[in-house]
Amino acid sequence: MKIAFVGKGGSGKTTLSALFIRHLAAAGRPVVAVDADINQHLGPALGLTDDQAAALPSLGAHLPEIKEYLRGGNPLIRSAEEMIKTTPPGPGSRLLRIVEENPVYAACARPVALDEGSVRLMVTGAFTEEDLGVACYHSKVGAVELLLNHLLDGPDEYLVTDMTAGSDSFASGLFTRFDLTLLVAEPTRKGVSVYRQYKEYAQDFDVHLRVVGNKVQGPDDLEFLRREVGEDLYACFGQSGWVRRLERGDEPPLRELEPANREVLARLQTAADTAHGLRDPRRYSAQAVRFHLRNAESWGNAKVGTDLAAQVDPDYVLGAEQPRTAGV
Numbered sequence: 001m002k003i004a005f006v007g008k009g010g011s012g013k014t015t016l017s018a019l020f021i022r023h024l025a026a027a028g029r030p031v032v033a034v035d036a037d038i039n040q041h042l043g044p045a046l047g048l049t050d051d052q053a054a055a056l057p058s059l060g061a062h063l064p065e066i067k068e069y070l071r072g073g074n075p076l077i078r079s080a081e082e083m084i085k086t087t088p089p090g091p092g093s094r095l096l097r098i099v100e101e102n103p104v105y106a107a108c109a110r111p112v113a114l115d116e117g118s119v120r121l122m123v124t125g126a127f128t129e130e131d132l133g134v135a136c137y138h139s140k141v142g143a144v145e146l147l148l149n150h151l152l153d154g155p156d157e158y159l160v161t162d163m164t165a166g167s168d169s170f171a172s173g174l175f176t177r178f179d180l181t182l183l184v185a186e187p188t189r190k191g192v193s194v195y196r197q198y199k200e201y202a203q204d205f206d207v208h209l210r211v212v213g214n215k216v217q218g219p220d221d222l223e224f225l226r227r228e229v230g231e232d233l234y235a236c237f238g239q240s241g242w243v244r245r246l247e248r249g250d251e252p253p254l255r256e257l258e259p260a261n262r263e264v265l266a267r268l269q270t271a272a273d274t275a276h277g278l279r280d281p282r283r284y285s286a287q288a289v290r291f292h293l294r295n296a297e298s299w300g301n302a303k304v305g306t307d308l309a310a311q312v313d314p315d316y317v318l319g320a321e322q323p324r325t326a327g328v
């Protein structure tokens, strides 16, 4: 399952991503955690020191190697230089699995030990001032899009992404690459307005969107979210003393999280597992092709100097030809 946490800045995306990741790891599930936010905070939220987080390899810096590996022996892609972030896989491409060793993980992922279990963490890399609004910014997130388009993930395996705030997520096709998108909303007008904006943009792309209320303090907050969000409201995480302890620099064990909040994490897992069953591989691959053709026309063909539409094998469906179960 591929799960994204999105929402307004400061709503709690990183906090809930990290908690969900810890919950899955504690249940013994394999997890790849991805920090795709402009503000790279997932590493520290999973317990890394600032120095450890700063030393993580970045996906952005390894893009050429990633492309070379994924291209494999795909005859439609003549070189890694001709690969753009949306170049879809085809016959001969190398695919990634959640549970395996591969050169991409060796270069870009690092294990993070948690109080219960451990996960693999990948980060896009810090965004600098000059990245914002220019090609580099998108190329960093583009690495994640490329990886997701080449990922064969089975049930009971999870990739959890902490996404960038608000509508910046729509800068690429990445927001369509998830089985489940969890929009974190505080019970405020701004919180729900980001939800409405996201929903409106996402509905043309079959994005499976659910809202998780956060910092919910009582019946008034709950009532507000119910009224404003309606049936998309899936669960509500409360204002948490456990999270405050974390903020103060304590390292509270996961088992001490408030039972009601732990229950929310279990519900999110159920939502993710359900989403897996709703997958449509054909539609997923077709959407990847749609974004690729759009990029090819708007900037890719000019940048690479060739017709990138030729990289598409119209019959190829990711996951259809190489079924593989977890850990095999």
Ligand SMILES: Nc1ncnc2c1ncn2[C@@H]1O[C@H](COP(=O)(O)OP(=O)(O)OP(=O)(O)O)[C@@H](O)[C@H]1O
Pocket: 007, 008, 009, 010, 011, 012, 013, 014, 015, 016, 037, 039, 041, 165, 214, 215, 216, 237, 238, 239, 240, 241, 243, 244, 247
């Ligand atoms: N349920 C909660 N209870 C108490 N504090 C919370 C809760 N959720 C988040 N916080 C606090 O709110 C602040 C913002 O949370 P967080 O950093 O997770 O948000 P974010 O959406 O990732 O922000 P950004 O957009 O900056 O990445 C943090 O100080 C965090 O500790």
Ligand SMILES: [Mg+2]
Pocket: 013, 014, 015, 037, 039, 041, 162
């Ligand atoms: Mg964050």
